[in-house]
Every structure is written in C-alpha cells, then in structure tokens.
Amino acid sequence: MGDITPVTDHSIAEHLRHVPHAAALGMQLAGYEDGRALVRVPYAEHLVGDPDTGVIHGGVLTAVLDNVSGMAVPRASLSEAQRAIATLDLRIDYMRPAKPHEDLMVEAECYQLTRAIAFVRARAYQASDDRAIASSVATFMLGANRAAPPGFGAGEGAS
Amino acid sequence: MKLLSEVRGDDERLDLSALVTRIPYAQFLGVRVEERGNEITLVMPFKESLIGNVMLPALHGGTIGALLEFTAVIQLLAESQPSSLPKTIDFAIDYLRSGRPEATYARATIAKHGRRVANVQVEAWQSVRSKPIASGHGHFMLKES
Numbered sequence: 001m002g003d004i005t006p007v008t009d010h011s012i013a014e015h016l017r018h019v020p021h022a023a024a025l026g027m028q029l030a031g032y033e034d035g036r037a038l039v040r041v042p043y044a045e046h047l048v049g050d051p052d053t054g055v056i057h058g059g060v061l062t063a064v065l066d067n068v069s070g071m072a073v074p075r076a077s078l079s080e081a082q083r084a085i086a087t088l089d090l091r092i093d094y095m096r097p098a099k100p101h102e103d104l105m106v107e108a109e110c111y112q113l114t115r116a117i118a119f120v121r122a123r124a125y126q127a128s129d130d131r132a133i134a135s136s137v138a139t140f141m142l143g144a145n146r147a148a149p150p151g152f153g154a155g156e157g158a159s
Numbered sequence: 160m161k162l163l164s165e166v167r168g169d170d171e172r173l174d175l176s177a178l179v180t181r182i183p184y185a186q187f188l189g190v191r192v193e194e195r196g197n198e199i200t201l202v203m204p205f206k207e208s209l210i211g212n213v214m215l216p217a218l219h220g221g222t223i224g225a226l227l228e229f230t231a232v233i234q235l236l237a238e239s240q241p242s243s244l245p246k247t248i249d250f251a252i253d254y255l256r257s258g259r260p261e262a263t264y265a266r267a268t269i270a271k272h273g274r275r276v277a278n279v280q281v282e283a284w285q286s287v288r289s290k291p292i293a294s295g296h297g298h299f300m301l302k303e304s
Contacts, residue, residue: 021219024187024208048183050244052161057184058247059228063221067211087220091251 004031004038004107012037012071022067025060030105035113037071039064041104054100061098061124061134064106066090069120069138072108078142085118086144092136102126104133116142163242173236175199188222190229199237201230203263210260218258220293223283226265227252227295231279234267235299243302245277250297258292261285275301 007013013029016022016039025047031038041047041064049057066087073085098104108122118140123132166177175192179185188209193200203209203226211219228250235245265283280296 018213019219020208020210020213021222022211046183046187049185050162051181051183057182057225057229058250059184059188059221059225062224062228062250062252063219066221066224067219086257087254089251089253090220090224091249092247093249094247097246 004036005033006030006038007032016071019067021063025063027064027067031107032071034076035072035074035110036108037068038105038107039068039071041106043101043103048100053097055097056100056104058094060104061094061106062090062092064104065092065108065122065124065134065136066138068106068108069122069136070140072110072120072122073118073140073142074110074113077113082142084144085140085142088117088139088141090136090138092134094134096131096133098124098133099126099128102128118142163236163244171240173240175233175237178236179233184225185229188225188229190226192233199230199234199266201226201233201265203265205260205262212257215257216260218260218263220252220254220258223254223258223263223293224250224252224295226263227281227283227293228297230265230267230281230283231295231297231299234269234279234281235277235301238269239272239277239301241302245299245301248276248298248300250295252293252295254293256290256292259285263292264288270296273301277301 010032028040030040047056047060106124110120112119122136124134166174209222267281271278282291283293284291
C-alpha cells in the first residue's frame with residue numbers, strides 16, 4: 001500500500017468517536033481517502049494481554065483490524081442503503097509480537113467492490129518498524145440492514 | 160513465566176478465573192470463566208463499551224472476535240497446562256448474526272493438539288445455544304516442553 005492521505009478531521013473521525021468500543025480502545029483517525037483508512041491506537045495499559053511483557057492482547061488487533069477494514073469500504077459510490085455494512089468474515093495472520101509501549105497503526109484498503117460485497121485487506125504495524133505485526137483479509141456485506149429480519153443480520157463490524 | 164506460575168495451584172493446575180483477572184484486556188472486555196466439570200464457558204456480560212453500532216444496537220464485531228480467540232487460548236491452557244501462553248498464528252472469524260446488547264458465551268474445542276501447533280475451533284452464542292452469533296478457528300503455537 002502506498003502513502004495514504006493524512007487526515008484527522010474527516011467526518012469519519014467524528015463517526016469513530018461515536019462508536020463506543022472504538023472510543024474505548026482509543027482509536028484515532030490518522031489518514032483517510034475513499035477506499036482506504038489509517039488508524040492509530042495509542043499504547044494503553046488496559047489493552048495488555050500479557051502482564052509479564054506488556055505486549056497488547058491479540059484481541060485488540062482483532063477489534064481494530066475489523067473496525068478499520070470496515071472504514072475502508074468505499075462510501076462515495078454507494079447509496080445510503082448500501083452503506084450499512086456487516087462483517088461476514090475476518091481472517092488474521094499474526095506475524096510477530098507487538099512491541100510494548102508503542103502505538104499501533106492499522107491501515108486498510110478495499111481491493112474489490114461488487115454490488116453486494118466489499119473485499120478488504122489490512123495490516124497492523126508500529127511507528128518504529130514498518131514490518132507488519134499482523135495482516136488480515138475481510139469481506140463485508142453491503143446494504144446489510146435492508147430486509148434483514150430480526151436475528152438474521154450478520155456481525156456488526158464497523159457499520 | 161510469572162503470570163502462569165502465579166495462578167498455578169498446589170495440584171499444578173491453572174486457576175483460570177484468577178488468570179483472567181490478571182489480564183488487563185480481559186478485564187476491559189469484562190470476560191469471566193465458568194467451569195462445569197470438564198467444560199469451560201467464557202462469559203462476556205453486556206456493557207456499553209462493547210457496542211459497535213449504536214443504531215441497531217449491536218456489539219462491536221471485534222469484541223466477539225476477541226472473545227472467540229481468548230476462549231481458544233483458555234481451552235488450550237486448561238487442556239495442556241503449558242508453561243507459557245500459546246501464541247496465535249492465525250485466527251479466522253465467521254460472523255453469523257449480529258450481537259445483541261446482552262451476555263455472550265463462548266466455548267472451544269481442540270480439533271488437533273500437535274506437539275508444536277494446535278488447531279482450535281470456537282463458537283459464540285447469546286440466549287440460544289443453537290443459534291451461534293459467530294464461529295472461529297485458529298492455529299496456536301505451543302511452547303515445546
């Protein structure tokens with residue numbers, strides 16, 4: 001992925017502040033363009049998974065990769081109804097442990113969009129080292145809330 | 160490893176509930192362990208900070224994914240009593256239904272426990288066990304003993 005436009009005051013940043021779990025994780029928008037998103041997660045004690053080393057929990061990566069991938073689903077070409085998205089699946093490869101006391105960066109890019117589905121890949125890294133600590137692929141259903149009877153909606157990743 | 164040795168009882172078995180209280184991220188999610196015989200269920204009671212969609216409302220998919228992965232690790236710790244935490248190699252989540260603002264449960268099955276790598280399958284549900292909200296499977300690296 002090439003350089004992404006640094007943006008911090010986009011309407012999507014405002015949106016992020018209103019997703020309770022994204023706010024609880026401390027997610028901050030760092031870059032945005034239609035079809036791509038970059039988020040920073042400042043290191044915080046409550047994200048730790050291994051108190052012996054201070055390394056953040058893999059579940060934090062799961063939550064952030066899911067959320068940023070959803071943010072990378074292009075909005076400009078979609079109708080209002082299509083913009084309601086649901087995560088169908090998410091697969092994550094954990095390549096190396098994150099270094100403790102360093103911010104996490106997660107960048108996602110939508111690489112294919114059909115009428116019903118968005119395909120998104122993402123990678124997580126840290127500011128001091130560009131090598132990926134984790135990468136993921138996810139698929140999202142577009143227009144997820146339309147005609148979905150109660151209890152039949154798919155998982156809500158980031159819509 | 161300090162974390163595991165601190166929660167290992169005189170009978171050499173890990174106290175999983177005590178372990179969970181020492182992992183900050185598990186506390187942040189509010190996860191607890193329930194053991195019934197040899198069955199382990201992880202419980203994630205609802206709280207506002209787990210919400211991902213305020214309109215529906217629905218749990219954040221990431222919290223469900225994290226619960227699944229955490230459940231897999233706890234099951235591995237219970238069954239193999241290792242000297243260090245298993246490391247996730249990969250994990251895949253299928254989201255089946257939206258997570259309603261209520262308690263979520265998860266249980267894991269070890270499909271294959273090799274010498275170095277284990278394959279674990281996990282399912283999460285809410286009020287109805289037969290209607291899972293998500294399923295997951297992953298590979299974990301085990302420390303050779």
